[in-house]
Amino acid sequence: MNIAVETPLQTPTAQLAAWVEHLGERLAQRDLDGALELFGEECHWRDLLLFSWNLVTLEGKPAIRDMLETRLDQTRPERWKLEGEATLSNGVLEGWISLETDTARGKGYVRLKEGLCWTLLTAMRELKGFEEPSGRRRPMGANHGHTHADKRNWLERRRDEEASLGFTAQPYCLIVGGGQGGLGLAARLKRMGVPTLIVDKAERPGDQWRGRYKSLCLHDPVWYDHMPYLPFPDHWPVFTPKDQIGDWLEMYTKVMELNYWPRTECLSASFDEQSGAWKVEVQRDGERVTLQPTQLILATGMSGVPNVPRYPGAEVFNGQQHHSSRHPGGDAWSGKRAVVIGANNSAHDICADLVENGAEVTMVQRSSTHIVRSDSLMDLVFGGLYSEDALETGLTTDKADMLFASIPYKVMPDFHRPIFDAIKERDKDFYERLTKAGFMLDFGDDESGLFMKYVRRGSGYYIDVGASELIANGTIKLKSAPGLGVERIEADAVVLNDGSRLPADLIVYATGYG
Numbered sequence: 001m002n003i004a005v006e007t008p009l010q011t012p013t014a015q016l017a018a019w020v021e022h023l024g025e026r027l028a029q030r031d032l033d034g035a036l037e038l039f040g041e042e043c044h045w046r047d048l049l050l051f052s053w054n055l056v057t058l059e060g061k062p063a064i065r066d067m068l069e070t071r072l073d074q075t076r077p078e079r080w081k082l083e084g085e086a087t088l089s090n091g092v093l094e095g096w097i098s099l100e101t102d103t104a105r106g107k108g109y110v111r112l113k114e115g116l117c118w119t120l121l122t123a124m125r126e127l128k129g130f131e132e133p134s135g136r137r138r139p140m141g142a143n144h145g146h147t148h149a150d151k152r153n154w155l156e157r158r159r160d161e162e163a164s165l166g167f168t169a170q171p172y173c174l175i176v177g178g179g180q181g182g183l184g185l186a187a188r189l190k191r192m193g194v195p196t197l198i199v200d201k202a203e204r205p206g207d208q209w210r211g212r213y214k215s216l217c218l219h220d221p222v223w224y225d226h227m228p229y230l231p232f233p234d235h236w237p238v239f240t241p242k243d244q245i246g247d248w249l250e251m252y253t254k255v256m257e258l259n260y261w262p263r264t265e266c267l268s269a270s271f272d273e274q275s276g277a278w279k280v281e282v283q284r285d286g287e288r289v290t291l292q293p294t295q296l297i298l299a300t301g302m303s304g305v306p307n308v309p310r311y312p313g314a315e316v317f318n319g320q321q322h323h324s325s326r327h328p329g330g331d332a333w334s335g336k337r338a339v340v341i342g343a344n345n346s347a348h349d350i351c352a353d354l355v356e357n358g359a360e361v362t363m364v365q366r367s368s369t370h371i372v373r374s375d376s377l378m379d380l381v382f383g384g385l386y387s388e389d390a391l392e393t394g395l396t397t398d399k400a401d402m403l404f405a406s407i408p409y410k411v412m413p414d415f416h417r418p419i420f421d422a423i424k425e426r427d428k429d430f431y432e433r434l435t436k437a438g439f440m441l442d443f444g445d446d447e448s449g450l451f452m453k454y455v456r457r458g459s460g461y462y463i464d465v466g467a468s469e470l471i472a473n474g475t476i477k478l479k480s481a482p483g484l485g486v487e488r489i490e491a492d493a494v495v496l497n498d499g500s501r502l503p504a505d506l507i508v509y510a511t512g513y514g
């Protein structure tokens, strides 16, 4: 009988642990040549704050050397350690790491090819001395006894905080925009004890979502959408309806005790060198207030400013016309004729909703769109990271986010191309039917699919939850050609630059955001 004997150094875990230890030692000795010997010719170091106090990806050894030369002495990394087991697959040895610097604790992820680093992620997790008051550090809440000077209860302290912040006490951070981006950041700052105020021009937290068209549900699945600290309960739907996410954000604002001024528009901001603070003019419920935060954060979103095209004749149109951001839903349009300009997510959702409400709908497409069926996206793209299956293997949303962040954009297309090739094969009939209906399809600049298209353009795609079938079978009519556009609007029709005339009672400009 032949029994293979594994020495500790042959296991993937031991190999990766040795690499991590060597990197730590060489950096501790300020031996940059020695440290760089551990990196391959093609190498990427993605740092989220820990070394650079910035979000950077260093490509290649010269860039990594530059960063280390400028940052190593201030950072002083130590306690580099492999966390858990490494895995070896297709020649890539990979695993989680932890490390500390002078000021912070961090985590990371490393991938080696042939023993040398291919990708390295280092991410700051907490600042030393500013650990969040969670778990064993949670506050006591009740203050019994006579020794406490502050006799206010929670409600009184909360009310005092709300009454003073922005008036008698200036916020250290002012966040303009209280969508999910602003709220998530404010929750983090609150837990770190940083006085923070959010201002938003909307009536209530969550209105960004409530105001969108009636049929909208999140396009991303629940495992991908959690806010920090407060995950959705496990009965929450896979695709959250818009008003439900709106209510969640409002509840989040309250439960996380965020200081939030609704109906407050930021009008202007300038930095005052002398005081080292910003001067920010806001209009709150019609009243001008000047705020003086030290840090100003714009979390005003990517979908705040609609792109509304101006077509000749628009003013003579007798029907209704509006941008997709103002489209309430299809209820009122039964038996009417609608023309939807655009062929991305909103256009598809709105067309499907209109035909379901009995309207006759034509979509106008002027350039190709990336389409991926939601089921295929869930199975082949999200599934490994964001799903019940992933959770069962211990891959929490936090870990999945870190893994996703560990892939530098330069190599991301190579990760995604084979997956989207598999999707093309799996949904071959679907794509053929769509093409036969005249729909112009693409898979991104380099065939890498949805994520790179989103990162590069922030638009140009539809995650199909049914509208594509309606196009393929002709229920949603399609006018499509490269460069096809609106020539003019008439009293009762849209005239395209190929000469066709589309009679219309409603025109929806699903033309995206600026």
Ligand SMILES: Cc1cc2nc3c(=O)[nH]c(=O)nc-3n(C[C@H](O)[C@H](O)[C@H](O)COP(=O)(O)OP(=O)(O)OC[C@H]3O[C@@H](n4cnc5c(N)ncnc54)[C@H](O)[C@@H]3O)c2cc1C
Binding pocket: 176, 177, 178, 179, 180, 181, 182, 183, 199, 200, 201, 202, 208, 212, 216, 217, 218, 219, 220, 264, 265, 266, 267, 299, 300, 301, 302, 303, 304, 346
């Ligand atoms: C139809 C549609 C569907 C979408 N579906 C998804 C999806 O399924 N999944 C997904 O991840 N993303 C989706 N998005 C993108 C979505 O906009 C963002 O994910 C999300 O809203 C971004 O959050 P945010 O906090 O960055 O910005 P927003 O939610 O846009 O919040 C920005 C806030 O800034 C406020 N603001 C702007 N200017 C000022 C000012 N001067 N003063 C005060 N307040 C101001 C606005 O009132 C707004 O509340 C969708 C977008 C649209 C349009």
